Structure formats: C-alpha cells, structure tokens
Amino acid sequence: MDWNDLAKQVIAAGAPLLGTALGGPLGGAAGSILAQVLGSAAPTPSAVQAALPAADPQKLAEAEAQWVEMIRAEAETQRTAISETQATIRAEIGSDDVVQRWWRPAYAWELTLECAALWAVLIHEFWTGDVATINALVGATALLVTYWGFRFGVLGVYIGGRTREKVSAATGQDVPGVIERLAKAVVKKK
Numbered sequence: 001m002d003w004n005d006l007a008k009q010v011i012a013a014g015a016p017l018l019g020t021a022l023g024g025p026l027g028g029a030a031g032s033i034l035a036q037v038l039g040s041a042a043p044t045p046s047a048v049q050a051a052l053p054a055a056d057p058q059k060l061a062e063a064e065a066q067w068v069e070m071i072r073a074e075a076e077t078q079r080t081a082i083s084e085t086q087a088t089i090r091a092e093i094g095s096d097d098v099v100q101r102w103w104r105p106a107y108a109w110e111l112t113l114e115c116a117a118l119w120a121v122l123i124h125e126f127w128t129g130d131v132a133t134i135n136a137l138v139g140a141t142a143l144l145v146t147y148w149g150f151r152f153g154v155l156g157v158y159i160g161g162r163t164r165e166k167v168s169a170a171t172g173q174d175v176p177g178v179i180e181r182l183a184k185a186v187v188k189k190k
Helices: 003-012 016-022 027-038 045-051 057-093 098-128 131-139 141-171 178-189
Strands: none
Touching: 003 016, 003 027, 003 045, 016 027, 016 057, 027 045, 027 057, 057 141, 057 178, 098 131, 098 141, 131 141
16 A cells, blocks of 8 residues: 555545645655644554544644645745845856856867867777777776766756846846746646
8 A cells, every 4th residue: 555545535535735645756745744643553554544534624634734834835945945046147147257157168168179089089099990999988988978978967057057047137037947937837737
C-alpha cells in the first residue's frame, strides 16, 4: 500500500487538497502531516488508513489547513528567492565592473576555442596516423563527455540568463524563468 491508495478516501472524507497531494509526488509529505494530525500509530499509509474511518472531521480540516500552510510557505520561499535573483541580475546589469560584464562572454569564447583546439588535434592525429594519441582520446571519451557536458550546461544557463536580462532591460519588467512560469501555470489551474 502507498499514499496514492488513500487519495480518494481522504478526498471523500472532506480534504480534497490533501487527498490530491497524496496522489502526487508530494504524497509522502502530505501523508506525514495527515498521520501526525490523526495521531496514527505510525506515519505509514496502512496506519493512516486504519485511523481514517474513526477520524474527526475537524482533524481532517486541521490536516488540510496545515498542508495548505506548508504549500504557502514554500511558495513564499520560492517567491523570495526569485525576487532576490532578479535583484541580483538587475544589479549586474547596472554594474560598471568589467569582470562582472565580461566573464560570461569570455567563458563562451574560451569554450569555443577549447573545442576547436581538440578538433584540430584530432584531425591532425587522423591525418598523421598517430594511433596512440587517438586511442588516448577514445579512452578519455567518458571524461570529456562529462567535462564538456558540464561546461556546455553552464554556457546554456548563461545564454538563457542573458536573454532574460536583455528582455528585462528592454521591457523594464522581470521575465519569469521556467520554474516561475510553471508555478504560475499550476496556480492558474486551481
């Protein structure tokens, strides 16, 4: 038995938000709150299921209220974090510090030159037939894929962030990120 199995029962008992949460990825957190408020023997789905039929509707309402408050607190934390990030971005845009403005373009150019240098070495070794160097590069493939995966990931974040900065500077409004757009979409549906 898992928390998802209790979702319909909790919704029918009068706690629709908590029941919906039990059926989703936050089921364990919602179940823990429900178990604590109901005073079940253990914070497990089977213990809560055993305590649920005799549960006072006020207790279910209390568990629902605790769940809503926890979600509100998390949303407020995210809102504050996003606000602070946007303030930092605005401060960076207005900064006259050369390093602050040029580190990301320098990073992009350096990474581009690094890739070009590896390709030049690889093409040279194929041209000259230096099997030892080619074998060493093939042996280092996992390391290079991991290394460049991380480096290009950072570059991708930079490009996305720089685009948001430019749009924000042009419009005078903060541009929501992916997480903020997702949060707004979820809030709209409810």
